[in-house]
Each structure stands twice: as structure tokens, then as C-alpha cells.
Amino acid sequence: MAHDPGRVPEDPRRRNLGALLRHVHLAGPTSRTALADRMGVNRSTVLALIADLRSAGLVHEDPPAGTRGAGRPSLVVRPARERIYVLAFDVAVDRLVAARVALGGAVLDRREAVRPRSGPDLDTVVAVLGDLGRALHRAAPADALCAGLGASYCGLIRPADGTVRYGPDLGWVDQSFGTALGRELALGLPVRVGNEAHLGALAEHLRGAGSGVRDLIYLHGDVGVGGGVIAGGELVRGDGGYGAELGHMVVNPYDGRLCLCGSHGCLEAEVGERALLDAAGRPPELTGREAVRAVVDAAAAGEPAARRAVERIGDWLGIGVANLINLFNPGMVVFGGMLRDVYRGSAEQVGRRIATNVLPVSRERVRLRTAGLGDDSTLVGAAELGFAALLETPLETRDAAAAARRVALAGK
Amino acid sequence: MAHDPGRVPEDPRRRNLGALLRHVHLAGPTSRTALADRMGVNRSTVLALIADLRSAGLVHEDPPAGTRGAGRPSLVVRPARERIYVLAFDVAVDRLVAARVALGGAVLDRREAVRPRSGPDLDTVVAVLGDLGRALHRAAPADALCAGLGASYCGLIRPADGTVRYGPDLGWVDQSFGTALGRELALGLPVRVGNEAHLGALAEHLRGAGSGVRDLIYLHGDVGVGGGVIAGGELVRGDGGYGAELGHMVVNPYDGRLCLCGSHGCLEAEVGERALLDAAGRPPELTGREAVRAVVDAAAAGEPAARRAVERIGDWLGIGVANLINLFNPGMVVFGGMLRDVYRGSAEQVGRRIATNVLPVSRERVRLRTAGLGDDSTLVGAAELGFAALLETPLETRDAAAAARRVALAGK
Numbered sequence: 001m002a003h004d005p006g007r008v009p010e011d012p013r014r015r016n017l018g019a020l021l022r023h024v025h026l027a028g029p030t031s032r033t034a035l036a037d038r039m040g041v042n043r044s045t046v047l048a049l050i051a052d053l054r055s056a057g058l059v060h061e062d063p064p065a066g067t068r069g070a071g072r073p074s075l076v077v078r079p080a081r082e083r084i085y086v087l088a089f090d091v092a093v094d095r096l097v098a099a100r101v102a103l104g105g106a107v108l109d110r111r112e113a114v115r116p117r118s119g120p121d122l123d124t125v126v127a128v129l130g131d132l133g134r135a136l137h138r139a140a141p142a143d144a145l146c147a148g149l150g151a152s153y154c155g156l157i158r159p160a161d162g163t164v165r166y167g168p169d170l171g172w173v174d175q176s177f178g179t180a181l182g183r184e185l186a187l188g189l190p191v192r193v194g195n196e197a198h199l200g201a202l203a204e205h206l207r208g209a210g211s212g213v214r215d216l217i218y219l220h221g222d223v224g225v226g227g228g229v230i231a232g233g234e235l236v237r238g239d240g241g242y243g244a245e246l247g248h249m250v251v252n253p254y255d256g257r258l259c260l261c262g263s264h265g266c267l268e269a270e271v272g273e274r275a276l277l278d279a280a281g282r283p284p285e286l287t288g289r290e291a292v293r294a295v296v297d298a299a300a301a302g303e304p305a306a307r308r309a310v311e312r313i314g315d316w317l318g319i320g321v322a323n324l325i326n327l328f329n330p331g332m333v334v335f336g337g338m339l340r341d342v343y344r345g346s347a348e349q350v351g352r353r354i355a356t357n358v359l360p361v362s363r364e365r366v367r368l369r370t371a372g373l374g375d376d377s378t379l380v381g382a383a384e385l386g387f388a389a390l391l392e393t394p395l396e397t398r399d400a401a402a403a404a405r406r407v408a409l410a411g412k
Numbered sequence: 413m414a415h416d417p418g419r420v421p422e423d424p425r426r427r428n429l430g431a432l433l434r435h436v437h438l439a440g441p442t443s444r445t446a447l448a449d450r451m452g453v454n455r456s457t458v459l460a461l462i463a464d465l466r467s468a469g470l471v472h473e474d475p476p477a478g479t480r481g482a483g484r485p486s487l488v489v490r491p492a493r494e495r496i497y498v499l500a501f502d503v504a505v506d507r508l509v510a511a512r513v514a515l516g517g518a519v520l521d522r523r524e525a526v527r528p529r530s531g532p533d534l535d536t537v538v539a540v541l542g543d544l545g546r547a548l549h550r551a552a553p554a555d556a557l558c559a560g561l562g563a564s565y566c567g568l569i570r571p572a573d574g575t576v577r578y579g580p581d582l583g584w585v586d587q588s589f590g591t592a593l594g595r596e597l598a599l600g601l602p603v604r605v606g607n608e609a610h611l612g613a614l615a616e617h618l619r620g621a622g623s624g625v626r627d628l629i630y631l632h633g634d635v636g637v638g639g640g641v642i643a644g645g646e647l648v649r650g651d652g653g654y655g656a657e658l659g660h661m662v663v664n665p666y667d668g669r670l671c672l673c674g675s676h677g678c679l680e681a682e683v684g685e686r687a688l689l690d691a692a693g694r695p696p697e698l699t700g701r702e703a704v705r706a707v708v709d710a711a712a713a714g715e716p717a718a719r720r721a722v723e724r725i726g727d728w729l730g731i732g733v734a735n736l737i738n739l740f741n742p743g744m745v746v747f748g749g750m751l752r753d754v755y756r757g758s759a760e761q762v763g764r765r766i767a768t769n770v771l772p773v774s775r776e777r778v779r780l781r782t783a784g785l786g787d788d789s790t791l792v793g794a795a796e797l798g799f800a801a802l803l804e805t806p807l808e809t810r811d812a813a814a815a816a817r818r819v820a821l822a823g824k
Contacts, residue, residue, distance in 0.1 A: 236648070327657065358660070361578050
């Protein structure tokens with residue numbers, strides 16, 4: 001039951017080239033036979049596709065390990081990980097990260113800088129990320145090609161141009177982050193920017209705890225709480241790209257805490273970092289992931305104030321998660337950022353709310369997990385965003401990237 | 413950015429046949445030229461597709477109205493509405509409805525029965541719907557073909573076999589509704605069953621207030637409150653098919669009213685029919701759409717108790733809708749069932765909550781509307797479910813339906 005009248009995908013060869021490259025990018029080395037099988041095409045079609053991707057330098061073919069001389073084994077196709085990479089950036093609450101990520105998903109090199117909680121404006125953030133990115137680029141082999149740029153940002157992003165429409169913790173409103181970072185890097189490639197929790201959801205769905213789970217919710221907590229939802233294998237973007245702002249679901253309409261958004265009783269106001277630290281009686285100057293972990297550990301060790309805090313936050317988190325399970329009937333809920341620690345300490349409260357507030361039919365198969373990619377979910381998601389164009393139109397994107405590199409080198 | 417590694421759609425001709433038939437089913441008569449253009453295929457491809465659908469009796473071709481003799485106008489393709497139909501059924505709170513719906517979407521004939529609020533068990537409901545369906549079938553022209561059966565039910569439905577997993581207002585748990593109705597109708601065709609609010613969302617997205625809106629939320633209220641969400645043009649189904657149970661989002665965790673699900677403070681407990689009638693001081697034996705409308709009208713006329721009730725319910729509805737806008741960033745929210753009346757009376761309260769609780773970026777383009785299809789959203793959605801197989805694989809489904817008819821006739 002598709003709902004768009006009369007829209008038919010274009011050129012099957014282009015679509016198949018993208019599908020094949022995406023397959024080896026995500027699943028790793030795969031035999032010709034298996035590829036033909038998975039893609040539902042015949043052997044001659046798959047051989048032609050592989051030949052095209054090989055001559056573009058995007059894949060290699062080898063005999064499978066340990067079969068040399070054993071008859072005629074189907075060759076194995078693997079992504080050209082030493083030749084093709086993206087640069088991925090992550091503007092997180094306490095750090096700025098850049099990484100060089102190979103086709104196939106391996107993080108080859110990474111650089112980080114501390115990000116102060118308040119203050120850094122657009123120019124500062126872009127300058128720091130530019131330095132990190134250039135260092136990665138210089139360290140790459142001379143014959144390797146940068147095929148795309150992706151960035152994760154902890155705020156609401158306009159997909160078309162990577163503008164930060166609203167970045168509450170930095171106080172950014174309508175800042176042209178994607179454009180500015182692209183100009184700073186001067187690689188002739190656009191920077192695709194995504195909301196950090198959307199990208200975390202994508203990464204956990206493709207490569208993390210929820211690999212293979214087609215309906216998944218990712219909750220990312222730090223100062224605020226963001227969300228990303230995969231429904232039927234696709235990211236829920238919304239009309240403008242601002243979907244899944246789970247953190248601003250009102251859970252406490254009576255005596256809710258003030259939220260950064262100006263409203264009261266939002267999920268993020270009740271379960272974010274400050275809510276936990278305040279409830280545990282920690283001083284206002286104490287912030288950050290270590291402080292959160294210390295409260296959760298103290299609760300486990302029996303400190304009464306910490307235990308009450310974790311139970312209280314866990315109950316609100318449970319209400320939020322129960323609502324989300326009723327709304328999305330997910331196969332999995334994944335906790336990322338500091339919510340990994342909060343969930344670790346409050347799984348009982350969360351489970352109790354799910355048992356009370358979720359319809360039995362809607363919860364019978366749901367699993368709760370912490371992020372499989374740890375603190376790298378958002379960064380890995382940014383890398384996937386950087387690869388997106390290559391995986392849609394491999395040959396055209398590779399050629400455009402090669403042309404951009406020639407122009408950039410000529411300009412130096 | 414697709415997320416499934418290496419899945420490629422099958423046979424382009426089959427896909428195109430379905431796309432073409434879907435186009436004229438939804439958009440109505442369309443010229444050959446426009447079809448080729450919309451589908452991105454060349455003229456000879458579109459002619460071959462039309463010829464296949466014509467010889468299967470699924471479409472006709474005519475000169476466009478008023479152009480006879482004016483050179484060589486592109487012929488217009490229209491659905492064979494007098495020849496191909498589905499039967500659609502709706503198990504709603506106060507009525508049982510059956511309709512014969514033509515390819516192209518016109519409701520050709522309909523029958524209704526009153527449904528008592530409590531009591532009817534599976535056998536009773538199936539017997540009544542069977543009578544209604546047989547009457548419609550007998551009244552159809554002898555050369556018309558029933559191509560599918562679809563049903564809407566006010567509860568949680570397992571898509572694979574149309575089992576009602578949970579139907580709170582009838583007290584049904586794990587009742588094999590789809591199978592039983594198919595057996596009762598004895599047309600040799602399966603009954604596809606969907607949740608009423610899912611189907612309402614689909615209908616409003618395809619043919620109603622949200623036609624062309626790719627991100628849409630439909631809230632359906634009667635005794636309970638159900639929901640259907642269209643995200644990026646696709647229905648949010650969830651892992652088991654039980655997505656969008658908006659009515660069980662907890663909005664009032666402190667002194668929430670008892671919900672039919674056993675929990676407290678669910679959206680449906682705060683804004684459903686009973687909440688409104690109780691708040692207005694109406695006696696418990698008063699139920700139904702007319703009673704709701706009378707309270708909303710009394711509030712508009714200035715009756716203090718009714719006004720307070722509508723304002724109170726409107727505020728809870730506003731919290732629920734604000735949460736949903738933050739979660740889905742929809743282009744439109746559509747109110748159906750008795751919520752059409754409630755929204756009419758409480759648009760101000762709902763608007764105020766949206767202004768207070770939704771992030772500005774997330775609400776800048778959202779529109780709020782009542783159902784364009786009125787009380788027929790769910791029935792129209794059931795008809796679309798009945799057409800789904802025909803629109804996916806037109807020739808195979810048509811042949812299977814014709815074979816089923818021969819068998820059914822031979823058995824009489």
C-alpha cells in the first residue's frame with residue numbers, strides 16, 4: 001500500500017549501483033553470489049554492477065579467505081576502505097569531535113576538542129572544527145578521496161542547508177552552520193548536517209544495538225533530551241525535518257520544572273542532567289557526564305539522596321518511554337548520551353511504568369537497550385550522512401568528489 | 413538515504429502497472445501524456461501498460477471531454493468504476509456500516525445497522541456485517557467484479573490475519589475478526605482489517621483534508637481516542653502494527669481519570685466522550701455523538717457548566733496535540749469522530765497550548781483541520797485497504813478475484 005500516486009523510481013542501473021555499494025558498506029565483504037541473491041538480480045547484472053564500481057575505485061574483489069585453489073569460489077566484494085572516506089563532525093554538549101571514517105564504516109582517525117558549556121558562537125565552533133578537519137585531511141593518504149562531509153549538531157536543523165534553526169544549549173537561532181563549515185573546510189563539498197538524536201537513531205539502526213530493527217526509538221540525553229525515531233526502516237523526519245523532539249513532550253503539566261524552551265514539565269526538564277543533579281542535592285556548578293555517573297553510582301552504593309534522585313528521574317523517564325512505546329510500537333528503545341547511565345540505574349522504575357502504562361499488545365515484543373555505539377552513535381550517524389550521496393549515486397558522487405579535489409589542490 | 417542494505421524492487425513492469433492504476437484510482441481520469449510524465453516513463457511504455465490494464469477490464473480510454481475532432485488529443489485513462497469495486501466495512505462505536513466502493517473511490521451503495529454500546533460479540537457483529545455485505549453484493553451489477561474486502565475496527569489489529577488483539581469498548585481480546593468475516597461472506601477473498609484511526613489517517617491523507625500532506629496526524633475520538641500517523645507519506649505501523657495509540661499517552665500523571673485500559677490519566681481518559689459529558693455534569697446514561705454535540709453547542713450558547721467542560725477538555729486535548737506536534741512535526745493535524753465537535757468548541761484552548769508547549773520551529777507550518785471526509789474517514793480507509801492488493805499487482809489480483817467469483821457461483 002504505497003500512497004504516492006504514480007511515482008516510479010528512475011533508472012534501475014543507478015539504483016542497483018547504489019544498493020550494491022550500500023550493501024557492502026553496511027554488511028562488509030560479500031560474495032558475488034550472495035549479492036545477486038540479496039538484490040534479486042541475475043549473475044550477469046551483478047557482475048556488470050561490480051565492474052562499474054571497481055573501475056570507479058569504490059570496491060575491490062578478492063577470493064574469499066582460505067579458499068585459494070579450492071575450485072572456483074565466488075569472489076568477495078569489499079568496500080575500498082583505504083581509498084574512500086568521509087569526514088564526520090559532532091557538536092556535542094561537552095566536546096567537538098571530528099573523524100575520518102572509511103567506506104565500510106571504520107573510524108580511521110579522530111580528533112577532539114573540549115567544548116565549554118556556554119559561549120561558543122558560530123565562528124568559534126566552525127574555526128575549531130575546521131582545524132580538526134584539516135588535520136584529518138592532511139593525515140589521509142595522498143591517493144585517498146574524501147567523498148562527503150557530515151555533521152551532527154545538538155539542535156533543530158533545516159536539512160536543506162544545515163542551518164541550525166534552534167540550538168538551545170548554545171543559544172543559537174538560525175545560524176548557517178552547514179554553509180559556514182563547508183566554507184571553512186574549503187574542500188569543494190557541501191556539509192550535510194543532521195540533528196544529533198536523528199543521527200544517533202540512524203547509527204544504532206544501521207550499526208548499533210538496533211541493527212536490523214525496523215522500528216526503533218533512540219533517546220539521547222545530556223543537558224537536554226533529543227530523540228530519533230526509525231519507523232518501518234525510515235527516519236521520521238517530519239514536515240520540516242524537525243520530527244521526534246521527544247524532549248519537549250509535556251509529561252508533568254502541574255508542577256513541572258522550567259525547560260530551556262520556556263515551557264514547563266517537558267520530558268527533558270524532568271530527566272535531563274540538571275534534573276538529576278538537582279534532585280540529588282548536587283551544587284549547581286557541578287555538570288557533565290562524570291557528575292551524572294557519580295550520582296548513579298552513589299545510588300547503587302546506597303546513598304539515600306542519590307537513590308531518591310535516580311528513582312524520581314527514572315519514574316519520569318518511564319512515563320516518557322511508556323508514552324513513546326504507545327505512540328510508536330517500537331521493536332527497541334535505545335538510550336544514548338547520559339541516559340545510558342540513568343537507564344542503568346533506573347531500569348526498574350522504567351520497567352514498572354511500561355508495565356502500568358503501555359497497552360499489553362504494544363509492549364509484548366519491545367526491548368530496551370543502551371547505545372551499542374556508546375558515545376559514538378551521533379558521530380557514526382554523521383558519517384552515514386556524509387556517505388549518503390555516494391550510496392545513492394556512487395559514480396556521479398565519486399566523480400564530483402574527484403573534481404572538487406582537483407579544484408581544491410589547484411587553488412593552493 | 414535508504415536504510416535497507418541491498419533490497420531492490422522487483423519487476424518494473426508489475427510495479428508500473430500498479431503505479432498507473434493507483435494514479436487514476438486516486439487522481440481520476442488522466443491523459444496518457446500526463447501519466448507518462450508523472451511516472452517518468454516514455455510514451456511506448458505507458459501505452460503498453462494501459463493496454464494491459466484495459467484488457468483486464470480495469471481502465472477505459474476516452475477522448476477528453478469537449479475535444480472530439482480537435483486534432484489528435486491525448487486519450488484520457490479512467491478507472492473502470494462501473495466494473496470493479498470493493499466491499500468496505502466499519503465497526504464503529506455506535507454503528508456497523510458496509511459499503512460498495514468503486515475503483516476510483518466513489519461510494520456506490522451503503523447499508524448501516526445500529527450497534528449497541530455494549531455486548532455484541534464476534535458472532536453477532538460478523539452476522540450483521542455479513543447480512544449487510546451480502547445485500548450490497550446482490551445489488552451489484554452482474555458483470556461487476558468484487559476485487560477486495562477491507563474492514564475498519566475500533567481496536568488494535570494484527571495486520572497479518574485481521575485478529576482483534578484488543579478492542580476495549582467491546583471487550584474483545586484476540587478475536588479472529590478478519591477470518592470470521594471472510595468465512596461469513598464466502599466470496600473466496602480475504603478480509604484485510606485495519607485499526608480505524610490508521611485507516612482514517614490514510615483516507616484523510618489520500619482523499620480528505622490532508623490530501624497531498626506527507627506528514628499528517630489523525631486523531632479519532634469517540635468512547636476512546638485513537639490515532640493514525642502518516643510520516644513521509646507512509647503510515648506509521650510499528651513493529652507489530654499497533655503504532656500511534658495516541659489515546660494512551662499519559663498526559664495527567666497526578667490525578668488522571670481511570671482509563672478503559674486500566675491506567676490513569678491517558679489522553680483518551682481526559683478528552684474522550686465520557687470525560688466531556690462528566691465534566692459538563694451530564695448523567696452517566698447519556699452517551700453518543702449527539703450528546704457531545706449538545707454540550708459543545710451549549711458551551712457556545714454560554715451554559716457555564718458546558719463551557720467549563722469544553723475548556724477543560726480542550727486544554728487536555730491541547731497538551732496532547734502539542735506533544736504530538738513536537739513528536740512528529742506534522743504538516744497537518746486532523747480531528748475525526750467526536751473530536752470534530754470538541755475541536756470546534758475548543759480551538760482556542762488547543763491553539764494556546766500549541767503556542768506555549770510546541771517549539772516555534774516545529775509549529776511554524778502546521779495546520780489544524782477537522783476530517784474532510786466527515787464520518788466516513790474510517791470507511792473510506794477500509795475501502796482503500798480493500799483496494800491495496802489490486803493496486804499492488806493489478807493483473808494477478810483481478811484474475812484471482814475473477815477465479816474466486818467463479819468458485820463462489822459454482823458453489824451456490
